[in-house]
Structures are given as C-alpha cells and as structure tokens.
Amino acid sequence: MAGAAIYSLFIINKSGGLIFYKDYGSAGRMDTNDSLRLASLWHSMHAISQQLSPTVGCSGVELLEADTFDLHCFQSLTGTKFFVVCEPGTQRMEGLLKFIYELYADYVLKNPFYEMEMPIRCELFDLNLLQAVQKDRVALLSR
C-alpha cells in the first residue's frame, strides 16, 4: 500500500463554499483555487443528483467510485457536507465521516470564536482530526 488511504478531506457549508480542506496523501495536491472550485463543483453535482435520482426522497450521492479514487460524502441535516477522497475500496469511511461530523459539532460549533458558514480555523479541531485520521490509518495498516 503506497502512502495513506485517505487522500483529502473537504467540508463545505450549505451554500457550497469550502470551509475546510486538508490534504493527506502526497499525490494530487491542489492549490487553494482548485480546492475551492472542486468543492463548489461537488456541491452542484450533489444537488443535481438529488433531482435526477429515480428514487423518491433521495438525499444525494453518498459514494462516487472512480478508477483511481473513491469519494465518500456525508451531508448533515443542516446541509453541511463532509467528503473524503480516498484510495479505491477503502472501508469504513462512513464511520470516519460521522466521527468528523462529531468533532465539527464539538470543537467548531461550541467555539465562541467561530463564525457560522466561515472557514474553520480552530486549533482543537485540527488536533483532534489529526488524531482521528491517524487512528484510522493505524487500523487500516494492521488489517
């Protein structure tokens, strides 16, 4: 296995603005503009997929499988979307996304210095996120 299973993590607010972006793999690094563009692109695609879906009450794409990566997406009830880009076939990403949502609820939303819908700059969130991703990595390596 070359490098990490998770390539990158995005969090976008309900209007499609990128509020958090983190790179984990060495491959496919993006500059700020590209990550912003990709985030709002995903936001629109997600919205369109809801309309196009043949199933009633569809909540949008949850997993996109491509040749070189998987994209797992989790949308909270308030419309904030969390998505990770990872190695194809990586398991248990839903669990990780839910956990990241928990961290967001704890360390971002309970922080009085965070402004809603704005980019996330919280030391404690970064710290705990790093731990969570590292733990996930260890669990993957020990399989």
Next chain:
Amino acid sequence: MIGVGKLKQYTNVLDKPLSKGKQEVSLSAFAFLFSELVQYNQTQVDNISELERRLEDAGYAVGARVLELLCHREKGNRRETRLLGILSFVHSTVWKVLFGKVADSLEKGTEHEDEYMISEKEPLVNRFISIPKDMGTFNCGAFVAGIVRGVLDNAGFPAVVTAHFVPVEGQQRPRTTILIKFAEEVLQREARLG
C-alpha cells in the same frame, strides 16, 4: 429505634434539609451557554482586556453565590477564616461542585509571598474553545478566575485573580493557571493570627 429505615416526614417545608441538588448537567448544554456568554460579551466590548473583565465579572457573581451555598450545604454554616483553609476550600470543595473534580494542583508562588496558583490541565470552560491567533494571550478561564475572586472576596480575602495559559513541556496544549494575588491586608491579618 424509631424512624429507622423510614423516610422522615416533614410537616413544615422549612424543616426539610437542603437537598444535595442535581449533581450533573449536560456538558453540551453548558458549552453552548458559555459560548453564547462569550459571544454576547464580545459584541459589547472594543478590546480584549475589556472582554476579560466582563467574563470575570460574570464569574464573580457565580462565586459569591457558590460560597454562600457551599458554606451552608457542606460546612454546616461555617466559613474558613484562614488563608490555607479558604484556598483548599476553593481547590477541592468549590471545584468539585462546579467541575465534578478537584483542581489538578494548588501551589504557592515561588517569587512572591502573596501569590498562589491553581492549575488545571484542561479546564471545563476551555474544553471546546480554541483561541484565535489574533487574540494573543486571552483565556476564557477568566470566567473561572472571576468565580475564584467571588468566593475569596466574599469570604473576606480580597485578591486579584487572573487566568493564564502556561505551556507544558512535552504537551501540545498549554495548561491554564489561575493566579491569585492576595491584598496586603489579608497577609497582615494572617501574620497576626500566627
């Protein structure tokens, strides 16, 4: 014996002992309320020291009430009159009731005779709070400092109490130290009492 194994019936509500109270509240509920308190005060001030002062004042009111309650509930209507007594009362009794545990440490300042420090690795109020870089050394522990000042002041130990971040070796997060500097009269009284 009469009344053993049976709950005592009180005809008069005033004869009932003061209840222990509910020991636990939701941490999330507290965190959101505290966050709102900070955000509200932030809209009312122009600078950080003013914000610190307002948080401290909010804590002072809590401290004054907590002292009254705990003297009655835990101490049988007695109040500590000696310096070390009141400090350990704050460090253990007050901390336990407010935060569910005793404070991590209580130390005497090395440089000054009138300074004492209560340190906490991760204070409850700071559990979810990250201070932005542009706010410098601001610490929401100012609220806790206010509580301590409220207790001490109302017990007859006027002091200046401040909260500081202190970096710890080998730790990513600094700890919070509540620095207590007693007024001169307190130390003079202590010396007289011997």
